[in-house]
Amino acid sequence: MAALTDLTIAEARDGLAARKFSARELAEAHIAAMVRARPLNAYLVETPERALAMAAASDARIARGEALPMDGMPLAIKDLFCTEGVLTTAGSRILAGFAPPYESTVTGKLWQAGAVMLGKVNMDEFAMGSSNATCAHGAVENPWRRPGDNRPLVPGGSSGGSAAAVAARAAIAATGTDTGGSIRQPASFCGIVGMKPTYGRCSRWGIVAFASSLDQAGPMTRSVRDAAIMLKAMAGHDPKDSTSAPLPVPDFEAALTGEIKGLRIGIPREYRIEGMPAEIEALWQRGIDWIKAAGAEPIEISLKLTKYALPAYYIIAPAEASSNLARYDGVRFGLRVPGQSLDEMYENTRAEGFGPEVRRRILIGTYVLSAGYYDAYYLKAQQVRTLIARDFAAAFERCDALLTPTAPSAAFALGEKQDDPIAMYLNDVFTVPVNLAGLPGISVPAGLSAEGLPLGLQVIGRAFDEATVLRVGGVIESAAGFAARPALPPGDG
Amino acid sequence: MALDKATVARIAALARIKLPPSEQEPLARELSAILGWIEQLGEVDTAGIEPMSSGAALRLPMREDEITDGDCRDKILVNAPAAERGFFTVPKVVE
Numbered sequence: 001m002a003a004l005t006d007l008t009i010a011e012a013r014d015g016l017a018a019r020k021f022s023a024r025e026l027a028e029a030h031i032a033a034m035v036r037a038r039p040l041n042a043y044l045v046e047t048p049e050r051a052l053a054m055a056a057a058s059d060a061r062i063a064r065g066e067a068l069p070m071d072g073m074p075l076a077i078k079d080l081f082c083t084e085g086v087l088t089t090a091g092s093r094i095l096a097g098f099a100p101p102y103e104s105t106v107t108g109k110l111w112q113a114g115a116v117m118l119g120k121v122n123m124d125e126f127a128m129g130s131s132n133a134t135c136a137h138g139a140v141e142n143p144w145r146r147p148g149d150n151r152p153l154v155p156g157g158s159s160g161g162s163a164a165a166v167a168a169r170a171a172i173a174a175t176g177t178d179t180g181g182s183i184r185q186p187a188s189f190c191g192i193v194g195m196k197p198t199y200g201r202c203s204r205w206g207i208v209a210f211a212s213s214l215d216q217a218g219p220m221t222r223s224v225r226d227a228a229i230m231l232k233a234m235a236g237h238d239p240k241d242s243t244s245a246p247l248p249v250p251d252f253e254a255a256l257t258g259e260i261k262g263l264r265i266g267i268p269r270e271y272r273i274e275g276m277p278a279e280i281e282a283l284w285q286r287g288i289d290w291i292k293a294a295g296a297e298p299i300e301i302s303l304k305l306t307k308y309a310l311p312a313y314y315i316i317a318p319a320e321a322s323s324n325l326a327r328y329d330g331v332r333f334g335l336r337v338p339g340q341s342l343d344e345m346y347e348n349t350r351a352e353g354f355g356p357e358v359r360r361r362i363l364i365g366t367y368v369l370s371a372g373y374y375d376a377y378y379l380k381a382q383q384v385r386t387l388i389a390r391d392f393a394a395a396f397e398r399c400d401a402l403l404t405p406t407a408p409s410a411a412f413a414l415g416e417k418q419d420d421p422i423a424m425y426l427n428d429v430f431t432v433p434v435n436l437a438g439l440p441g442i443s444v445p446a447g448l449s450a451e452g453l454p455l456g457l458q459v460i461g462r463a464f465d466e467a468t469v470l471r472v473g474g475v476i477e478s479a480a481g482f483a484a485r486p487a488l489p490p491g492d493g
Numbered sequence: 494m495a496l497d498k499a500t501v502a503r504i505a506a507l508a509r510i511k512l513p514p515s516e517q518e519p520l521a522r523e524l525s526a527i528l529g530w531i532e533q534l535g536e537v538d539t540a541g542i543e544p545m546s547s548g549a550a551l552r553l554p555m556r557e558d559e560i561t562d563g564d565c566r567d568k569i570l571v572n573a574p575a576a577e578r579g580f581f582t583v584p585k586v587v588e
Contacts, residue, residue: 097572098572200548311532314527326509331583334574341586344584350508350510350511351512359510360520360524362510363501363510364528367500367528380539382544383543384534384539
C-alpha cells in the first residue's frame with residue numbers, strides 16, 4: 001500500500017471506510033511528515049494534539065457508521081483564517097500573539113465535516129505577494145528544486161505555505177485564499193491543484209480581510225476530485241457574510257464525469273502576452289489539443305482589456321486594503337508600540353507592525369482614495385473593472401469555459417524579482433482578471449518546464465459554474481497524467 | 494504622475510504610518526513608478542460606464558436591526574495589548 005501521506009482525500013476516504021487504517025494513523029503519518037517538512041518553513045503553528053483529538057472523534061464516527069464527508073482528513077490552514085484559540089497572524093508582526101475568540105465560517109464547516117487540523121501555514125503578509133518572500137515569519141521554500149541545482153525556489157504566493165505543505169505531503173490538502181491569484185499561482189508553482197471559487201461561494205466571515213470585493217477562499221489539493229470534495233465542505237451561504245451567495249451547493253464530485261464532448265472552450269487571444277516563454281505557449285497548446293481530443297471545441301475569443309486588469313487591480317486592491325487594515329491600531333489586538341500621544345502610538349505601531357510591501361500598498365491605497373484623486377484613480381479602475389467583467393460575460397455567451405496558462409513562468413529562486421514590485425505583480429497577469437470579474441478558476445498541474453519544474457493550466461468558468469470548471473479541469477488532469485514529485489521530501493527509494 | 498517627498502509624507506500621515514525622513518525619497522520613487530505604470534488606464538474609454546464596486550452581482554440582503562451577539566467582553570479583551578477594569582486603554586487624549 002502507498003504511504004498514508006501519498007493518499008488523496010478520495011483514496012483516504014475509501015481506505016478509512018474499508019477500515020484499512022484509522023484516522024489516528026492517518027493523522028500520525030501527517031504529523032510526522034509535518035515535522036520532517038520543518039525546513040520548508042511552511043507551518044507557523046503545529047497543533048498535533050488537536051489533530052489527534054479530532055482524529056479520535058473521526059474514528060468514533062466511522063466505527064458507528066456515521067462517517068462525515070471529510071472525516072479524518074488532515075488539513076493545513078492558511079494563517080489568514082481565524083481559528084478559535086489558535087494563533088492567527090496573517091503572516092504579519094502586527095497580529096503577533098493574536099488568538100481569535102472565534103472560528104472562521106469556512107474552517108468551522110471543515111471541522112463540522114470531520115476534517116482534522118494539523119496547524120496554521122505561512123503566507124505573504126496579509127496575502128500581499130506572489131512569492132512568500134513578504135512573510136514576517138521568514139520565507140517559505142518550495143519543495144521542488146531544479147534538478148542538479150539545490151538553490152531554494154519560491155512556492156508562489158500568497159498561499160505559499162499551503163501549496164508547499166500539500167506538495168511536500170505534509171498535509172492531505174490545505175485551505176487557501178485568492179485575491180488576485182493567491183491560490184492558483186502557488187498551486188501552479190508547486191505542482192498541485194488550486195481552486196478559486198466564484199466570489200460569494202464561500203463565506204469570508206472570519207478570514208482576515210485584504211480586499212473585500214476580491215477575496216475568496218478555496219481548496220488546495222493533489223487532485224481535481226479532492227478539490228471538488230473539499231469545496232463542497234467549504235461552500236455555502238452564511239448570514240454573517242452579506243456577500244455570500246444564498247444558493248444551493250451542488251455535488252461537485254458528481255460533476256466529474258470526464259465527459260466534455262461538445263463543450264466550447266474559449267482561448268483568449270490577448271493571453272498570448274509579449275515575452276511569454278515558448279514552453280508556456282507550448283503547454284497551453286498541448287492543453288488545447290487535449291480538450292480537442294476529448295471532444296470539446298476550442299474557439300478563439302477576445303478579452304480585449306486583459307492588459308488593463310493588473311493596473312486596475314493595483315488600484316482597487318490597495319484601496320480596499322488601506323481601508324481594511326485601518327483596524328490595526330494597537331488598541332484592540334496584536335502589536336502595540338508606545339508613543340507620547342494616541343496618534344504617535346498608532347503611527348509607531350503601524351510602522352513597526354507592517355512590512356515594506358504592506359506599507360507600500362496601504363500608501364498607494366490611501367493616495368488613490370484621497371481627495372482630488374478618487375475619480376482619476378479609484379473610480380476609473382472600477383469602471384475598467386466593469387468593462388473587464390463585460391468582456392468575460394460576452395465570451396461566456398459563446399463558450400462554456402476558458403483555458404489559459406496559470407502563470408507566465410515556473411517557480412523562480414528566492415531573492416529574484418524582489419527589487420521590482422511591478423515585475424512581481426506580473427506573476428498574476430492571467431489570474432487577476434478572474435478575481436475582478438468574480439469568476440471561478442482552477443489551476444491544474446499540466447507539465448514540467450525545461451528546468452523540471454511544474455507548470456499549471458487554468459480553467460475559468462461562468463459565475464457559480466464551478467461544476468464545469470472542475471469537469472474540464474479533471475479532463476486536463478487525466479490527459480496530462482502529471483506524476484512528477486518534488487525533491488522534498490526525498491522519495492523512499 | 495510623480496509623487497514628491499511632501500506628498501509621500503502627507504499620505505503616510507493620513508495612513509498613520511510613521512515614516513522616517515530618510516525613507517521618503519526612496520518610497521516616493523517606488524510609488525511613482527507604480528503609479529506611472531497604473532496610468533495606462535487612461536487609454537481606456539470609460540465615459541458613461543458604471544463603476545463595479547462588488548464582486549457579487551447580488552443585492553445586499555436586509556435584516557432586522559437587532560442584537561445578535563454580546564456578553565463576551567472578557568473574551569474580546571483577552572487580545573488587548575492594554576486593558577484595565579473591562580476597558581481598552583490608550584494614551585491620554587484629553588489634557
